[in-house]
Amino acid sequence: MQVTMIGAGYVGLVSGACFADFGHDVVCVDLDQGKIDRLHAGIMPIYEPGLAELVTGNARAGRLTFTTDLKAGIANADAIFIAVGTPSRRGDGHADLSYVHAAAKEIAAAVSRYTVIVTKSTVPVGTGDDVERLIHETNPDADIAVVSNPEFLREGAAIADFKRPDRIVIGTEDARARAVMTELYRPLFLNHSPLLFTSRRTAELIKYAANAFLAMKITFINEIADLCEAVGANVQDVARGIGLDNRIGSKFLHAGPGYGGSCFPKDTLALVKTAQDFGSPVRIIETVAAVNDQRKRAMAKKVIAACDGDVRGKTIAILGLTFKPNTDDMRDSPSIAIIQALQDAGATIRAYDPEGVEQAKLMLKDVHYAANPYDCCTGAHAAVLVTEWDAFRALDLARVHGLMASPAIVDLRNVYRPDEVRARGFTYDSVGR
Structure with missing residues (x-):
């Protein structure tokens, strides 16, 4: 054809x-x-x-x-x-x-x-x-x-x-x-x-409904992660425990810094606006969008807390800039809000991403872009894992420890096991654990 x-x-x-x-x-x-x-x-x-x-x-x-x-x-x-x-x-x-x-x-x-x-x-x-x-x-x-x-x-x-x-x-x-x-x-x-x-209108709505539902699952597990931190539970175990129920499923139940990308942010907002125009508001999706926006900058507070409550004059290493691995897409990436909030608090930012640097340069100012993860961590007072690229999953932690000004890791994707990282001499913070 x-x-x-x-x-x-x-x-x-x-x-x-x-x-x-x-x-x-x-x-x-x-x-x-x-x-x-x-x-x-x-x-x-x-x-x-x-x-x-x-x-x-x-x-x-x-x-x-x-x-x-x-x-x-x-x-x-x-x-x-x-x-x-x-x-x-x-x-x-x-x-x-x-x-x-x-x-x-x-x-x-x-x-x-x-x-x-x-x-x-x-x-x-x-x-x-x-x-x-x-x-x-x-x-x-x-x-x-x-x-x-x-x-x-x-x-x-x-x-x-x-x-x-x-x-x-x-x-x-x-x-x-x-x-x-x-x-x-x-x-x-x-x-x-x-x-x-x-019908044509049904097909148009299926797309928005699908993306809104997935965005809702992400936001749900992120709020459960906050509750886990408050009560002393482990969000990964909670996610597995509920995800094994085939009515729920395990996908999109990974706690993190919030969703981004080319689809979820704009599609949830467009669905909200469409629903309002037709007089049938989608209150759950309205809340999802609002909570997700708040979460991104809230992750910067987690980094600041890991630096004894103050990042002014300190260097923060950001590992991962794109909203997800295996893309160069920076649209609405959580890294943008996190970096800007840390800069507002007085931090100096070093960053590395395997594919997203050129796009990041168009969106972020006053960021030093490193050649690799180890260059990024050099002289840093905290290393923040924002995007779960494969290149970050098996870092030489002994080498990272020797390069940093202070050995602190904030793992916003729960890639590492807390006890193993702490055993290497790091202070370690993750999401919902």
Whole structure:
């Protein structure tokens, strides 16, 4: 099939490369000429394990091409995916749909035969209706169907998630569109990946509801972690004890410094705003968003307490900057709020991340970026493990001890065993233990 991706960002590039790997002919369209030039040269705009090999391999095979020319890019498309950004709109927290609407108008002006228009971007309920209206306003004769097909890709595991999904949600009641989408995803049938066909608005809400529920699980276990510290319990044992109940499950029950990234913060906020607009508020999600925001800066207080209540004039080593491992994504990462709070308290910050430094430089000021974890810890009065990269899981603690000005570790991901770290001469603090 002929597939066009509007947007060569995280969702568009991963989805386009995977569709091409299935044997479809895919064109990725993006307005950023520099990005397109880099993709032609095999340079990825994001870090995602395995993506460079997937993109370059399919480009060499001729199944994956890149252009800034939208009209040419959609000329022969059977399905056009809108995979542009929907960031939180400044001032009110609603999803900014300007890029989606602009793409819809450009598509409308260029389509010349029956085409399925697929919203892959995360959008509020009713956006498909808006896209359909805009296309018909721009081109009343357009023979199109607008479908919702939300993505469920985890950064760091996106390719595996696309190729072995636990579900594929498709929102359409159009028989022709259903046939096109079924054929498009036919290569996944051998993986027994279920296609869940729903109404368009239902599909749009499934995406937000899924992310909000996962954000709620994270926030729940973080509050239980605080209670564990107060009563002398161990949150890891609590999480295991409740997670073994298959009605609850063990995933997303890892206590830490709060959630971040490109999805959970903006999607929970967008769901809250949508619910308010429809007069059906989601009070639990409102609380989740508020508690998570407070938690990030609260983690800085844990670091300050580990430094005898004062970090003024002290150096703090931050191990991990991205919101999770195996990505370079810094959006809403807990490290940002933690670093800023420590700087406000007078600390000097040294930081290291295997992939996120260049993005961090765009967001953080007055931070010294180290070459490796040991360089980061040199002269530090506390080392704070913020992101659980594999590179931090087996540090030479004897070496770290010798490099630090004072041997204190604040483990915000509960990577290490407290008794083992303390036996090496460190003061050690973790989350909920």
